[in-house]
Amino acid sequence: MSPRWNPNPDVRTGRHVVYNLRVHLVFVTKYRRKAMTDAMLTRCEEIMREVCESFEAELKEFNGEEDHVHLLVHYPPKVQLSKLVNSLKGVSARLLRKEFDTHVRRYLWGGHFWSGSYFAGSCGGAPLTVVRQYIDNQQHPEG
Template identity: 50%
Template sequence: MSEIYKNRHAAFNLHVHLVFITKYRKKVLGELHHECFSQCVAEVCKSFDAELKECNGEADHIHMLIQYPPTVQLSKLVNNLKSVTSRRMRGGFIDLRAAYSKPVLWSRSYFASSCGGAPLDIIKQYIQNQQG
């Protein structure tokens, strides 16, 4: 059974799978970049009362699994994650600054998928079997 988180008014277990892609899909990320990215994301998540559960990726994209409370607006979390990681990583790594002529790191697009809990078919059956 997954852990259920609680606050004053809700019990929840919300997770999101996020993927950020580098601008123009350039292969600019190395191991040190990934470590710095993970640290930055963990700090940003903490400020949203969220938690980075897993983070990994390749030279042109990064996957994250984040647990978050129902009070978090995902688009705001994503915008914060992108802006903070881009600013800090470009500030700390000369190679990332040199890779782009403008102060960018991430593509404007991203992937987000809710995840965890029971499969949708099981939840549908549960709801269908409730007495009206």
């Protein structure tokens, strides 16, 4: 790295890449059932933090309500986002159903915990208008 460069802890480096990838994920319980308790949310965060670490990603923020959770994940470019999501949902569903079985069975059945769908939104960095303007202002070489 150039000595002129001020290190930003959010900008990570790999062997051939410099990156800052963040995604906002939202997972909703099956049928939007209000199945989550405070203890379950706390455990869900622990589980999801461990899953992220196994992908060399970092769970920056986590919170939720009775029927959904929000995650902010900082992840490397080698991670396929759909695989990360499948692992986050699969591992958390399995462990939450196992550890909170009696409670979960009152709300959810058939082996399901999360809805099959999810929200993923890229976030962080400059607003799109600034990025567009930066790209538009690049100087083409003469000739």
